[in-house]
Amino acid sequence: MKRNPRELEQTHKTFSRRALLVGGIQAAMIGTLAMRMRFMQVDQADQFRLLAEENRINIxxxxxxxxxxxxxxxxxxxxxxxxxxxxxxxxxxxxxxxxxxxxxxxxxxxxxxxxxxxxxxxxxxxxxxxxxxxxxxxxxxxxxxxxxxxxxxxxxxxxxxxxxxxxxxxxxxxxxxxxxxxxxxxxxxxxxxxxxxxxxxxxxxxxxxxxxxxxxxxxxxxxxxxxxxxxxxxxxxxxxxxxxxxxQLTIDADLQEYTQARLAGESAAAVVLDCETGDLRAISSAPSFDPNLFVRGISVPDYRSLTEDKYRPLANKTVQGVYPPGSTFKMITAMAALEEGLIGPDETVYCPGFLEVSGRRFHCWKRGGHGHVNLENSLKQSCDVYYYDLALKVGIDKISAMANRFGLGVRHDLPMSAVAAGLAPDRAWKRRVHDQEWLVGDTANASIGQGYMLASPLQLAVMTARIATGREVAPRLVKSVNGIEQPSGAGEPLGMNENNLRKMRRAMYAVSNDRRGTAYGSRIIEDAYRMAGKTGTSQVRNITAAERAAGVIRNEDLPWERRDHALFVGFAPYENPRYAVSVVVEHGGGGSRAAAPVARDVLLQALYGGTPPLDAYPQKDRSRIEAQQERLERERRPRARPNESDRA
Structure with a gap:
């Protein structure tokens, strides 16, 4: 069928318009893509080159x-x-x-x-x-x-x-x-x-x-x-x-090794402090553990053996352990009274074996009492009644403040784990913590380092160094960092009456060097190195009235965990103090028997810079000490020290 020429012309025009529209759209799209490609390849070339480089090179x-x-x-x-x-x-x-x-x-x-x-x-x-x-x-x-x-x-x-x-x-x-x-x-x-x-x-x-x-x-x-x-x-x-x-630490590794060996077999702690600088020369907690076991991951049996040991080898007893300081605290009670002018060196207190306080008897360790005692004799024989009487005159708040000045109840700044602050309680503390009023019986207990009073072996060493020097000695563990010396812990003067401090030192000297002193058996014979100190025994159980009437059970007849803690603090030489020491033997019984001999041996090792001569010891002890020295040397010798020749 023949189409009308007008229709053909109209169809051609319609097709041409559509073709132009489609062609225009295609041209616009191609142009847009071309512009985008230019933008990415030319304008943003550096950015995409960087991204590609990061995909190829990692840091x-x-x-x-x-x-x-x-x-x-x-x-x-x-x-x-x-x-x-x-x-x-x-x-x-x-x-x-x-x-x-x-x-x-x-x-x-x-x-x-x-x-x-x-x-x-x-x-x-x-x-x-x-x-x-x-x-x-x-x-x-x-x-x-x-x-x-x-x-x-x-x-x-x-x-x-x-x-x-x-x-x-x-x-x-x-x-x-x-x-x-x-x-x-x-x-x-x-x-x-x-x-x-x-x-x-x-x-x-x-x-x-x-x-x-x-x-x-x-x-x-x-x-x-x-x-x-x-x-x-x-x-x-x-x-x-x-x-x-x-x-570089202040520790003397050889002295530390000796101290650790001397404490072997005990659950105990010992601290040796340089009185001049505050340097910790030894700070030993026994028993210990091998840290190399932990580097790669300790095995289950090895870890269980450590956690199940009743002597707690993982605990650092020198700074974590806090104990009633017992009679080692008596110097603080005495200093509080002396600084307040409440006693003189010749004033006496009568000790019949107990003191009646608010209808309750507070007993002395010596059942029959010590009779009339002055300051020096009370410390030398560790009479409890003398300090009960002093504390009632002074009051707990002043005793607590004095304890703080001597480093007790204070957390010392050392780079060690879980450093404890201990406790030197006062009236406000008991009201805040227990919501109770302080009792006069609490003061009597605190005066001899019992009751709420708690101190670590580190704090006891600091206390002793401050008594020995009259300065605010602070413990220092890091001697230098990359060869740069760290600040000394020598400290400024405490501001105490020097005469009162001399009285305390003289009384501590009598403890170790007078025949009636509680630490006389552990004295140092060498005149140049004479030691002053104080024994302590802190109870971990209550003694009932019935037990006192029948006779107090001896420590050795009790289970280990119910026995008293044994303590000793001291410094030497007496005339020119170089080192202060504290020793705590958990459940060791009496301080004079268990702690004082350890402290004496460790002090001598520090003073002589190695094994001391036998003539530094009392004559009667020399054969035993010689055998002990040989045994410790045998035990230490097999422990090879790899790379020990390398020096800083």
Missing amino acids: RLVPPTRGEIFDREGRVLGRNIPSYRVVLVPEDAGDVDKVIADLAQLVQLDPEELERARTEMRRSPPFLPITLADQVTWEDISRVAVNAPALPGITPEVGLTRVYPRHEDLAHVVGYVGPVSDYDLNQLEDPEPVLRIPRFQIGKVGLEAKHESLLRGKAGSKRVEVNASGRVMRELDRREGEPGADL
Whole structure:
């Protein structure tokens, strides 16, 4: 059928318009794409080039070298040693189980470590290396390297790990490190990226934890080339970080070792303080533990043996342990009375064996009493009634304030875990804590270091040093940081009447050197090193009236945990004090029998800088002391000290 020419013309016009519209749209789209491509390829070329480079090159952290720890003579207490380990890259291994089985023929694999590695494999990408064996020997590494062609995916590596060559001697002081845990990360508000490096070690307790920021250092970085899946292809460059600071402690490692050995077999603590500088020369808690066990993760049986030991080896009794100070507190009660002008050195109090206070009898340790005693005789014979009487005159608030001035009831600033403040209670404290009024009987108890009164061995050593010097001696543990000397703890004068302090020192001298003194049996014979001190015995149980009437049960007839604590504090030489010492033997019975001999031996070791001559001891004790010295030397000799020749 022939179409009308007008219709054909109209159809042609319609088609042309549509073609132009479609063509225009297509041209606009092509133009837009072209402009976008130009924008991305020309205008934003640098930005996309940077993004591409970041996909090809990664920046990764390099762990810093941890600072090392030395004693005052430069002997190593905590250091880093090469640690060889065997790692596996699962995707390179193929049959992982077969490769592990082949490796086990060459290197002994710990089942627990292997199970942790398998768990890590399931959580991690297959190209990340997994540690199968840590701290293996050089011989093991050599066998792995020789058999490398038969062990696809296996690589021997070397890193650094912490070691404590003094083992148990300084575990409570130095502490230990361990791998960063989820708990550690949760404790920090903004954890540093370096803490997320697998198996990175940080301080867990003790000095290692308290000075973590100093010891850790600053992480370095390295640029590595990676492929599309993220596997490292090569290292491009490296920037080393800043190593951690080296710390030199005030501790004398040899004296610490001797003190630890002298306390062996007891649940006890001893502190030796330099009276001039406040330096802690020894701070020993017994029994102790080997911190090296914790570095890689302690086994369940080893940890159980520590936690189930009734002597509590994990507890640092020198700063964590707080005990009723017993008669070692009597100097504080006496100083409070002397400073108030309430007594003179020749004034006497009659001791019939008890003092009646508010209808209750407060007994002296000597059932028949001491008769008339003055200040010196009361301290020398440790008469309780004399101090009950003084305390009722002085009042608890002034006694508590005096205790604070001598370092009791005060938390001393030391980089050690869980340093206790102890307790020197007063009226306000009891009202605040117990919602009760202070009683006169509380004052009587506090006067002889019982009742609410609590002190740590560290605080007792500080108290003794302040009595010996008249200065506000403060304990110091870190001697220098990277060779920079730290502030001394010598302290300023206490502001006490020097005559009163001399009376206290003379009375403490009588305790150790007068035949009727409670510590006479543990005196030092060498005139140049004569010791002044005070024994103490603190009760851990109540003695009933019925028991007193029938006769108080002897400590040795009681279960160990119900026996009294034994204490002793002292300083030497008397004329020119160099060292103050405190000793607490848990449930040791009497201070004169259990604590004073230890304190005397440790003081002599410090004064002589090694084993003292036998003529420093009383004649009757010399054969026993000689046998003791030989035994301690035999016990100490087998304990090798790796790298001990290295000095700071």
